Amino acid sequence: MNDTISTPNFVSGHPDLKLENFIRTCVDEIIKTAVLAGTNRASKVVEWHAPCELKQLFDFELSAEPETNAKLIELLKATIQYSVKTGHPYFINQLYSGVDVYALIGQWLTDALNPSVYTYEVAPIFTLMEETVLAEMRRIVGYPNDGYGDGIFCPGGSIANGYGISCARYKYAPETKKRGLLGGKQLIIFTSEDAHYSVEKLAMFMGFGSDNVCKIATNKLGKMDTEDLERKVKQYINDGARPLMVSATAGTTVLGAFDDLNSIADICEKYEMWLHADAAWGGGALVSKKYRHLLKGIERADSVTWNPHKLLTASQQCSTFLTRHKDILSSCHSTNATYLFQKDKFYDTSYDTGDKHIQCGRRADVYKFWFMWKAKGTNGLEEHVNRAFEMSEYITELIRARPGFELVLERPECTNVSFWYIPPSLRNMERGDLFNEKLNAIAPKIKEGMIKKGSMMITYQPLRQIPNFFRLVLQNSSLTQEDMKYFLDEIESLGCNL
Amino acid sequence: MNDTISTPNFVSGHPDLKLENFIRTCVDEIIKTAVLAGTNRASKVVEWHAPCELKQLFDFELSAEPETNAKLIELLKATIQYSVKTGHPYFINQLYSGVDVYALIGQWLTDALNPSVYTYEVAPIFTLMEETVLAEMRRIVGYPNDGYGDGIFCPGGSIANGYGISCARYKYAPETKKRGLLGGKQLIIFTSEDAHYSVEKLAMFMGFGSDNVCKIATNKLGKMDTEDLERKVKQYINDGARPLMVSATAGTTVLGAFDDLNSIADICEKYEMWLHADAAWGGGALVSKKYRHLLKGIERADSVTWNPHKLLTASQQCSTFLTRHKDILSSCHSTNATYLFQKDKFYDTSYDTGDKHIQCGRRADVYKFWFMWKAKGTNGLEEHVNRAFEMSEYITELIRARPGFELVLERPECTNVSFWYIPPSLRNMERGDLFNEKLNAIAPKIKEGMIKKGSMMITYQPLRQIPNFFRLVLQNSSLTQEDMKYFLDEIESLGCNL
Numbered sequence: 001m002n003d004t005i006s007t008p009n010f011v012s013g014h015p016d017l018k019l020e021n022f023i024r025t026c027v028d029e030i031i032k033t034a035v036l037a038g039t040n041r042a043s044k045v046v047e048w049h050a051p052c053e054l055k056q057l058f059d060f061e062l063s064a065e066p067e068t069n070a071k072l073i074e075l076l077k078a079t080i081q082y083s084v085k086t087g088h089p090y091f092i093n094q095l096y097s098g099v100d101v102y103a104l105i106g107q108w109l110t111d112a113l114n115p116s117v118y119t120y121e122v123a124p125i126f127t128l129m130e131e132t133v134l135a136e137m138r139r140i141v142g143y144p145n146d147g148y149g150d151g152i153f154c155p156g157g158s159i160a161n162g163y164g165i166s167c168a169r170y171k172y173a174p175e176t177k178k179r180g181l182l183g184g185k186q187l188i189i190f191t192s193e194d195a196h197y198s199v200e201k202l203a204m205f206m207g208f209g210s211d212n213v214c215k216i217a218t219n220k221l222g223k224m225d226t227e228d229l230e231r232k233v234k235q236y237i238n239d240g241a242r243p244l245m246v247s248a249t250a251g252t253t254v255l256g257a258f259d260d261l262n263s264i265a266d267i268c269e270k271y272e273m274w275l276h277a278d279a280a281w282g283g284g285a286l287v288s289k290k291y292r293h294l295l296k297g298i299e300r301a302d303s304v305t306w307n308p309h310k311l312l313t314a315s316q317q318c319s320t321f322l323t324r325h326k327d328i329l330s331s332c333h334s335t336n337a338t339y340l341f342q343k344d345k346f347y348d349t350s351y352d353t354g355d356k357h358i359q360c361g362r363r364a365d366v367y368k369f370w371f372m373w374k375a376k377g378t379n380g381l382e383e384h385v386n387r388a389f390e391m392s393e394y395i396t397e398l399i400r401a402r403p404g405f406e407l408v409l410e411r412p413e414c415t416n417v418s419f420w421y422i423p424p425s426l427r428n429m430e431r432g433d434l435f436n437e438k439l440n441a442i443a444p445k446i447k448e449g450m451i452k453k454g455s456m457m458i459t460y461q462p463l464r465q466i467p468n469f470f471r472l473v474l475q476n477s478s479l480t481q482e483d484m485k486y487f488l489d490e491i492e493s494l495g496c497n498l
Numbered sequence: 499m500n501d502t503i504s505t506p507n508f509v510s511g512h513p514d515l516k517l518e519n520f521i522r523t524c525v526d527e528i529i530k531t532a533v534l535a536g537t538n539r540a541s542k543v544v545e546w547h548a549p550c551e552l553k554q555l556f557d558f559e560l561s562a563e564p565e566t567n568a569k570l571i572e573l574l575k576a577t578i579q580y581s582v583k584t585g586h587p588y589f590i591n592q593l594y595s596g597v598d599v600y601a602l603i604g605q606w607l608t609d610a611l612n613p614s615v616y617t618y619e620v621a622p623i624f625t626l627m628e629e630t631v632l633a634e635m636r637r638i639v640g641y642p643n644d645g646y647g648d649g650i651f652c653p654g655g656s657i658a659n660g661y662g663i664s665c666a667r668y669k670y671a672p673e674t675k676k677r678g679l680l681g682g683k684q685l686i687i688f689t690s691e692d693a694h695y696s697v698e699k700l701a702m703f704m705g706f707g708s709d710n711v712c713k714i715a716t717n718k719l720g721k722m723d724t725e726d727l728e729r730k731v732k733q734y735i736n737d738g739a740r741p742l743m744v745s746a747t748a749g750t751t752v753l754g755a756f757d758d759l760n761s762i763a764d765i766c767e768k769y770e771m772w773l774h775a776d777a778a779w780g781g782g783a784l785v786s787k788k789y790r791h792l793l794k795g796i797e798r799a800d801s802v803t804w805n806p807h808k809l810l811t812a813s814q815q816c817s818t819f820l821t822r823h824k825d826i827l828s829s830c831h832s833t834n835a836t837y838l839f840q841k842d843k844f845y846d847t848s849y850d851t852g853d854k855h856i857q858c859g860r861r862a863d864v865y866k867f868w869f870m871w872k873a874k875g876t877n878g879l880e881e882h883v884n885r886a887f888e889m890s891e892y893i894t895e896l897i898r899a900r901p902g903f904e905l906v907l908e909r910p911e912c913t914n915v916s917f918w919y920i921p922p923s924l925r926n927m928e929r930g931d932l933f934n935e936k937l938n939a940i941a942p943k944i945k946e947g948m949i950k951k952g953s954m955m956i957t958y959q960p961l962r963q964i965p966n967f968f969r970l971v972l973q974n975s976s977l978t979q980e981d982m983k984y985f986l987d988e989i990e991s992l993g994c995n996l
Contacts (some may be wrong), residue, residue, distance in 0.1 A: 019599060020529070020534070022599070023529060023533070023599060023602075023603065024529070026603045026606075026607075027525055027529070027603075027606065030606055030607050030610050031518070031521060031522070031525070031610075034607060034610040034611055035521070035610050036518070038610075038611075046622075049622070050845050050846070051618060051622070051625075051626060051845065051846055051849050054622055054623070054626060055626060058623065058626070060626055060627055060630040060868075061630065062630065062631070062634050062868070062871050062872065062875075062876065063875060063876065064875050064876045064877045065875040065877060066872075066873055066874050066875040066877070066878050067872050067873060067875070069873075072600070072869070072872060072873055075869070075872060076603070076607060076869075079607060079611075079623055079865070080607070080611070082622060082623050083611045083613065083621075083622070083623050083624075084611075084613065084619075084620050084621065084622065085611075086611065086612050086613060086614075086620065087610075087611075087612060093619075093620060094614065094620060095859075096612070096614065096859070099610070099612065101517060101520070101521060102570070104521075104609060104610065104612075105521065105524045105525075105574070107609040108524075108525065108528055108606055108609060109524075109528050109532060109574060109577060109578070111602060111605040111606060111609065111813055112528050112529075112532040112533050112536075112585075112597070112602065113532055113536075113577075113578070113581045113582075113583075113584065113585075114584050114585060114594070114597065114602075114813050114814050115581065115582065115584060115814070116584075116592065116594065116814055116815075120549060121582075121591075121949070121955075122582050122584065122591060122592060122955075123581075123582065124544075124547070124549070124552055124580060124581070124582065125552070125556065125577055125580050125581050126581075127549075128549060128552060128553060128556070128558055129558055132558040132559065132560065133560070136560050155653030155654075155657075155857060155860075156653075156857045156858060156859050156860060157858065157859065158856060158857050158858045158859075159653075159657075159856065159857060162703075162856070166703055176705065176707060177702050177707065177708065178707050178708050178709045179707045179709055180679060180705055180706045180707025180709065180710055181678060181679040181680050181705040181707070182679050182680060182681075182682065182684055182685075182707075182710075183680075184680065186680055187680075196858070197833045197835040197858070198856075198858055200833050201831065201833050201856055202856060204675050204831070204833075205660070205664055205704060205831070205856050206703060206704050206705050207674065207678055207679040207704050207705020207706065208678045208705065209674060209675065209676050209677045209678025209679075209680075210675065210676050210833075211676050211677055211678065212678055212680075253837055254837050307859075309859070315609055315612050316612050316613070316614055316859060316861050317614075317859060317860070317861050319859075333699065333702070333703070335695045335698050335699050335702075335708075337695040338959055338960055338961075339751055339752050339957070339959035339961070339969075340959075342942070342958070342959060342966075344938075344939075344942045344966070345942065345945075345946075346942065346945075346946040346949075347548050347549065348548070348549055348550075351549050358656060358657065358660070358696075358699055358700060358703050359653060359654045359656050359657060360654060360655065360656045360694070360695070360696055361593075361594070361654050361655065361656075361805075361807070361814060361815060361817075362653075362654060362815070363814050363815050367577070370558075370560070371570070371573070371574075373560050374560065374564075374565050374570060374573060375564055375565060375567075375570055376564050377560075377561060377562050377563040377564040377565070378560065378561065378562045379562045379563060379564070380564050440842075441842075444840070444842045444843065444844065447843075447844075448843075448844040451619070451844075457619075457620075459837070460840070461836055461837040461838075461840060462836055463836075463837070468840075468842070471837075
């Protein structure tokens with residue numbers, strides 16, 4: 001007998017020691033290599049290979065015959081080897097990083113139980129847990145603690161922003177649920193030019209069209225220009241359109257800017273518009289007494305996107321949509337499918353919450369976050385957020401003081417720190433188009449160097465007219481001052497001869 | 499020192515033996531209790547508690563202070579205890595069941611690596627793996643094997659159906675991406691009255707409105723009446739509307755019926771409509787030489803929804819959208835965000851596939867499926883599907899032969915087997931409204947009994963005018979003939995005195 005387990009293969013009450021051993025061998029490898037070694041500073045963040053190369057190195061191909069368990073373990077190891085270690089301290093490339101052990105355990109249990117959260121019947125614990133977590137998040141947002149409001153878990157912040165658009169439309173044009181957008185008023189969605197692209201993308205998907213997403217200018221700090229907002233709102237009204245909503249941003253993707261929610265709320269009240277706050281990224285700051293002022297006014301928003309998988313480091317994916325309106329999610333999205341949401345069940349079917357969602361089957365993304373929250377307490381979450389912010393303040397000062405480095409924003413608000421590295425060859429050039437053109441090529445080159453070396457990963461991008469700059473972004477609160485120095489040293493050593 | 503790990507807490511290159519022990523203790527518990535005991539026939543499928551009771555039994559509450567690791571392990575155990583064991587052989591309640599060990603290992607590794615799939619840079623293995631798996635699935639669908647076509651992983655079949663609507667709209671009304679639906683033609687979506695509710699739900703979300711979803715009658719077998727379809731298409735054209743698409747179903751949710759894709763494709767060609775095939779459920783049959791005829795014509799569909807987490811038992815969630823049109827996903831959904839999809843990277847950025855999606859951050863749902871596919875080979879998937887179908891044919895015959903049981907469909911096409919249990923008290927009643935009314939109350943009562951006992955879980959529902967019946971649905975190919983007898987015995991024993 002070889003070690004191939006005959007298919008079909010389920011754990012199904014016939015204890016199979018060989019299978020159990022296979023599980024344990026795989027799990028050991030995952031813990032040892034992906035979780036522990038993969039987050040060790042001495043390891044590489046990535047072992048880089050171009051797509052064509054990786055296709056040669058890794059056996060992607062699917063075939064008719066099964067692989068042996070020994071081969072599967074090899075493939076598991078190779079997957080770890082060639083994957084980017086997003087939990088590594090030197091991965092500061094995206095709005096998520098770090099491996100939170102509690103979140104990981106929570107996720108692993110969720111996978112083993114493999115629930116789909118639509119009815120209480122099949123997901124009792126997760127249904128009540130969603131209720132608890134979402135209520136607590138609404139309390140932290142500052143919504144009235146009177147049993148009002150609602151919330152859901154979403155597959156990412158983009159779709160959560162789509163729920164904001166959907167609820168706004170239902171509130172001010174409920175007939176669209178039946179009749180659609182055709183033949184109604186022209187509905188306008190306002191957001192800033194620095195807002196996440198999902199607002200425009202979802203507006204297109206949802207039938208508004210990108211022409212009806214009005215992008216408001218941002219000021220030098222990356223915040224929405226509220227005078228420009230009101231001017232444009234009035235203009236659309238004069239032209240006969242209906243300003244529907246403003247999607248304000250609490251923590252923009254690149255600069256980490258916080259829109260002035262109170263001023264925007266004033267405008268929304270004045271013109272009867274829905275206020276959605278996209279706090280997917282910055283929402284985590286709400287747990288901190290020291291930093292929650294950045295989101296002041298958020299309790300006036302009609303709805304909020306807040307992704308615990310970002311600043312609060314729950315594993316991918318953990319996104320929430322919160323609203324102060326109690327029944328709108330259900331009114332807006334329900335179709336009352338009788339095969340799933342039977343009303344003649346023997347328990348209180350108000351706990352069958354699936355019809356609020358546009359998804360049917362849906363993973364229990366709540367558990368990892370709940371388990372982590374339990375493990376740390378709200379105080380622990382606060383301490384984590386404070387450390388990430390304080391470390392970003394520390395590196396901001398390092399950058400300010402260091403020759404060849406220049407900040408994009410003098411005082412970053414969130415843990416995004418944006419900066420240029422200017423190699424010696426450019427330092428004496430006159431600032432202008434030619435300088436910008438040359439500077440624009442620097443960050444991509446340094447990025448190429450660090451990826452090929454595997455020493456760190458940080459993203460770069462242009463923004464409007466300004467040339468490519470680095471965006472360092474911190475969510476991993478175990479990073480130290482030494483790590484901050486390492487980042488700058490590494491960038492300098494990769495770029496100083498360009 | 500107590501055993502609370504100080505927060506913030508990351509695995510970050512400082513080996514922490516206590517933390518490692520905590521991980522291992524939790525994983526052991528998960529394997530032992532959730533995976534092995536939870537799928538043992540001797541265990542209960544569910545330990546039932548009503549919502550108000552469960553709130554007393556389980557400590558959901560979040561507080562400022564952290565819990566000890568000992569308490570966390572207790573909570574982990576309690577979560578398992580009170581959760582429905584969806585991997586249990588006697589869980590035949592939904593369109594997913596069973597625990598596939600390979601898929602579970604794949605999911606666990608994905609969690610540990612915690613990737614987000616939008617750029618090759620941060621998800622090299624998963625990006626190329628998606629390419630491989632989606633190409634192979636398109637080949638199995640029967641799309642021309644010439645480098646054409648495209649596909650994506652989606653957060654569930656509902657949203658995959660939304661992608662079908664989105665692509666159809668872009669193909670026949672591309673100007674809507676900018677201008678929206680307002681001021682255009684009235685676009686009509688056709689689907690059957692037995693189709694999944696997501697078609698209507700997504701049409702509402704996407705601005706079409708439910709009035710513009712035309713539900714075509716089904717015949718006695720639950721298949722779309724194609725004469726009714728063509729009649730209605732013509733009628734809409736006469737009324738000045740534009741029939742946009744048909745969403746046909748390959749394996750309806752309740753009866754498991756397969757629409758006649760070839761006839762529908764003929765109509766779609768004649769009237770220039772997009773054909774979307776919702777094979778979320780039935781798609782798995784494509785891997786079987788014996789059963790793929792059920793989906794004949796699917797290769798003519800413009801797009802297909804196919805969820806490997808259903809019939810093929812990849813863990814939640816694994817849904818795909820496939821299309822024969824190469825560039826449409828990208829043309830339709832892209833917004834070209836410069837902060838993420840930089841074109842000045844040093845590698846071939848055609849591998850940065852994120853802009854095709856309406857999600858930004860996105861879990862690597864591909865890995866569990868790929869790993870399972872590698873483990874079993876396509877032959878293993880086929881054997882699995884064949885066994886599930888053969889077992890459903892077996893129980894159909896058992897039901898046919900057994901007094902008090904009645905089939906809803908004489909010859910079910912998919913592994914859904916729908917039937918009534920008629921208790922002795924009703925067997926001599928005249929068939930009619932009163933009988934139906936009484937029968938309608940039977941399935942909910944039996945369901946209540948089985949859940950409270952924890953002996954099995956099977957769903958029931960009414961359909962159009964017919965009273966509540968059971969829908970047994972098989973995806974777990976380790977079930978035996980004895981299990982089939984058990985299901986019927988259990989239903990009879992719970993219902994015979996009603």
